[in-house]
Amino acid sequence: MIEEFSGDFPVSEFEARLNKAHVMMHKLNIDLLFFTSEPEMRYFTGFRTLFWQSPTRPWFLIIPKNKKPIAVVPEIGSALMHETWLDDIQTWSSPHATDDGVSLLTSILKPFSRVGMLMGRESSLRMPLKDFQSLQQNLPHISFVNVSAEVQHLRMVKSPAEIQFIEQICSIASTSFENAANLFQVGMPLDEVFRTFKKDLLTNGADDVPYLVGGAGDGGYADVISPPSSTPLKEGDILMLDTGATFKGYFCDFDRNYAFGRACDHVKHAYKILLNATMAAFEVARPGTRCKDLHATMQQVIGQSTGDVGRYGHGLGMQLTEAPSLIDFDDTVLEENMVITLEPSLSLGDGKIMVHEENILIQDGAPRFLSRLAPEELPILG
Amino acid sequence: MIEEFSGDFPVSEFEARLNKAHVMMHKLNIDLLFFTSEPEMRYFTGFRTLFWQSPTRPWFLIIPKNKKPIAVVPEIGSALMHETWLDDIQTWSSPHATDDGVSLLTSILKPFSRVGMLMGRESSLRMPLKDFQSLQQNLPHISFVNVSAEVQHLRMVKSPAEIQFIEQICSIASTSFENAANLFQVGMPLDEVFRTFKKDLLTNGADDVPYLVGGAGDGGYADVISPPSSTPLKEGDILMLDTGATFKGYFCDFDRNYAFGRACDHVKHAYKILLNATMAAFEVARPGTRCKDLHATMQQVIGQSTGDVGRYGHGLGMQLTEAPSLIDFDDTVLEENMVITLEPSLSLGDGKIMVHEENILIQDGAPRFLSRLAPEELPILG
Secondary structure (H helix, E strand, C coil), rough: CCCEEECHHHHHHHHHHHHHHHHHHHHHHCCCEEEECCCHHHHHHCCCCHHHHHHCCCCCCCCCCECCCCEEEECCCCCCCCHCCCCCCEEEEECCCCCCCCHHHHHHHHCCCEECCCCCCCCCEEEHHHHEEEEEEEECCEEEEEEEEEHHHHHEECCHHHHHHHHHHHHHHHHHCCCCHHHCCCCCEEHHHHHHHHHHHCCCCCCCCEEEEEEEECEECCCCCCCCCCCCCCCCCEEEEEEEEEEEECCCEEEEEEEECCHHHHHHHHHHHHHHHHHHHHCCCCCCCCCHHHHHHHHHCCCCCHHHHHHCEECCCCCEEEEECCCCCCCCCCCCCCEECCEEEEECCCEEEEEEEEEEECCCCCCCCCCCCCCCCEECCC | CCEEEECCCEEHHHHHHHHHHHHHHHCCCEEEECCCCCCHHHHCCCCCCCCCCCCCCCCCEEEEEECCCCCEEEEHHHHCCCCCCEEEEEECCCCCCCCCCCHHHHHCCCCEEEEEEEECCCCEEEEEHHHHHHHHHHCCCCCCCCCCHHHHHHHEEEEHHHHHHHHHHHHHHHHHHHHHHHHCCCCHHHHHHHHHHHHHHHHHHCCCCEEEEEEEEEEEEECCCCCCCCCCCCEEEEEEEEEEEEEEEEEEEEEEEEECCCHHHHHHHHHHHHHHHHHHHHHCCCCCEEEEHHHHHHHHHHHHCCCHCCCEEECCCCCCEEEEEEECCCCCCCCCCCEEEEEEEEEEECCCCECCCEEEECCCCCCCEEECCCCCCEEEEE
16 A cells, blocks of 8 residues: 655654644643744645745644644645645635634634744744734633744654655755866856856755855855855855755755865864864764753864854754754753754954854764765865 | 945945835834844845844844934844944844843833834744743833834835846746746656756846746646646646746746647637736736726636635735735735736636736836746747
């Protein structure tokens, strides 16, 4: 018998996710979970669409205690939602002149009293604040309870099928990074470097490249979040590219550094320190280790504070960055099948920085690189 | 003298935008505007980065009455923000163990009493709801006022520089769509069609392709928001691709339909109806026309309701879809330099639909196509 799918995963995957959510709800005495966000909708239903990029329509997911999720979505999503494993799909005509789902939500939530929502770290409210306030006014007996930490914890531990998707996109991006010498040359404008790299990622099988940032400059770069300029690469430049490409909705997130023509010892040494910091964290990244321990391990090798970046890595999966953070206050204990990035960075002086990043899988025992580890020495191209 | 830039526009552009915001604030008696969202941050500062894809850190923009905007941002954004025209940039170390910008925001907002926010249609709160609630508790004297409609109206009317960017990306996408016969053949899996099209858009100069949806099927497609399957194109298929590609952070948003090998008269006729509806709307799209009038004009040609889609077009610019909506309840009056999509759709029966979309600029007099108008007859490839 062929197993039935809901989106990109077999239904059994969603049953397992739902089961974990139900256990959490019982523990917290939550009657139902109420989500407005894309990752949670996709996590519990398999509903995957780029249509969330349009801010026009809100989308809602409700998970009652002991029951399958209920989708409360605009009619335009009805056909695709009916391809998921859900049975209860309630729709309204959206955009609506006066009532964009609020009365429908009100009627569904009414019988309950403790409703879990994402209200904490890393969350947004993806519905008009006024509509949420109306919901609160319509339902004065309901306590909205913050369950961000608990839902983040559910999503941190990946299933074998999720790991396979992340591994696939990490492999695709590794292949593109390893192709750098064929893709980039001195004289190529940075925006063309970005386009060329995106095309290579797509050629190698990436579905999308939602995230590509980087920088280039003589002996280092100043910034890792800028869009590319049209300045051509020149001899002596250090180029860094950091990509979040996707496969079936799952991200890789790692970077590579390249020198063009030459690199001074200072920069070569910085590269080695970052690789050493990565390896030091890799050595201790086991179930039971805390995120703050990984941070301290890297800090010790680097011998500087995190500076402006604030952390040395994070969780990874359906979002480019997910909880936890590798930062000095994050007590999250690593567990088998978490996927995290190791992302040490350091200041080169003169306002320049260097960042290195790898993606790893926490296993019972030693972890495993999902990105193919960068070369030991700073690669010099051209 | 070379004019100074802030991100992708000259500083004079931001002065003009700010001036319009100040006028609006005076009219509504608003002390300051408080934004948490990417488009508004970029609109008033020029700050453009893909880093918003990471949900970890909130970013805030404050616009006081009669003053330049104040950025309240994580330290990681400080360097890039200092390249904008802003003078007042306040940062905190983020992620933070206990206070992700809330006390800093509190101290800045404290002297004021009426704060405008996006709380209405099409808006989200891109900060943790708990942090917003803390802000409200810290500042019980402040009234948070919904200014969604007013801010949307500011952004609806585009400057010549904005129009140039939209026109550029529309031209790029038109070139790629016109290249379809060289790109797509019977036998090509739909996910490969998507990758090929994205690469062609990048080759033609798109910065990014954040949005590509579509469908293919024998005599029509059922759905316009799904990710692509790996099913190969076959004789008799109708393929629709709808892309939101970007140039300097501005979107195009239009689609094209293609038949492979053959198309039945029913489908050819539907294509003509949609083109006729588009042209009928184009004829009446002048300053003074209301969005609901455009909707009614298209409805009359189509002879059906909008069905699940709900509307026949929308605003376009820094976001894939923006206010207004071409729908029966939207009273927005068109003005010179608005950019909108005309997006009629119809049911082909059997659960199949057809959608057509063009992008136009409202001018004093007749409008202008920014997308190069689709062929009069359904193109038959292969």
